[in-house]
Amino acid sequence: MRIDIVSIFPEYFAPLGVSLIGKARERGILDVCLHQLRDWTDDVHRTVDDTPYGGGPGMVMKPEPWGEALDDIITSGAATGQDQPRLIVPTPSGRPFTQQLAVELAAEPWLVFACGRYEGIDSRVMAEYATRLRVDEVSIGDYVLAGGEVAVLVMIEAIGRLLPGVLGNADSVTDDSFAPGAMHNLVEGPVYTKPPEWRGHRVPDVLLSGHHGKIARWRRDQALRRTHANRPDLLAALDPATLDKHDRAL
Numbered sequence: 001m002r003i004d005i006v007s008i009f010p011e012y013f014a015p016l017g018v019s020l021i022g023k024a025r026e027r028g029i030l031d032v033c034l035h036q037l038r039d040w041t042d043d044v045h046r047t048v049d050d051t052p053y054g055g056g057p058g059m060v061m062k063p064e065p066w067g068e069a070l071d072d073i074i075t076s077g078a079a080t081g082q083d084q085p086r087l088i089v090p091t092p093s094g095r096p097f098t099q100q101l102a103v104e105l106a107a108e109p110w111l112v113f114a115c116g117r118y119e120g121i122d123s124r125v126m127a128e129y130a131t132r133l134r135v136d137e138v139s140i141g142d143y144v145l146a147g148g149e150v151a152v153l154v155m156i157e158a159i160g161r162l163l164p165g166v167l168g169n170a171d172s173v174t175d176d177s178f179a180p181g182a183m184h185n186l187v188e189g190p191v192y193t194k195p196p197e198w199r200g201h202r203v204p205d206v207l208l209s210g211h212h213g214k215i216a217r218w219r220r221d222q223a224l225r226r227t228h229a230n231r232p233d234l235l236a237a238l239d240p241a242t243l244d245k246h247d248r249a250l
């Protein structure tokens, strides 16, 4: 997968050289290209923002540098035989970033992330590229960050670990909270490793029993309990048809 990121702070993305994503890049599974938006300005101050039309606080990112940058990036990909990218714009007013969207984006060959700062990017940029590309404005949660950079790091980590060959054990992806399957829309229950007792806290006996059926049942119970405690919204949205008799009794 190829990922281009445009930002006025490309140094925010140093963590993409580390750990899983860093290794995926070394191994050629992921090709990340960072771009400084200011390289597409043509004034001495390398200006990327201006005051908002209609008044109000803060500054808005000017459309011209974004247009120049995105045109160049899209053309460079076309020159290397790549199709059109999907454009992702992080913003608190976007559609929610979910595991389902991460799975969908992990199947794309090419993503371009456009990181806004200040009050956001002039809306005509999204309107312009929506005539040519799939454009998604995406929010990672109901809070406001200082810019899109950290949101893009979050999305790339969630997407990157789904790429074939990135995780050592392919099962870890299917076991995830929110992963499609039997435990879909439940959060994961607690996990344990050795030793069997630590500071008086024992690992639940069932996990040491070797009884796979009982372990699976216990894990599902724990997932349901945790979802009930921490994410009642998910439980309320659960399709009752996916619950068995034992689940209902909990």
Ligand code: ADE
Residues within 6 Å of the ligand: 090, 091, 092, 138, 139, 140, 141, 142, 143, 144, 145, 146, 147, 148, 151
């Ligand atoms: N930029 C600022 N806040 C954001 C959020 N919650 N999600 C995505 N991008 C953002």
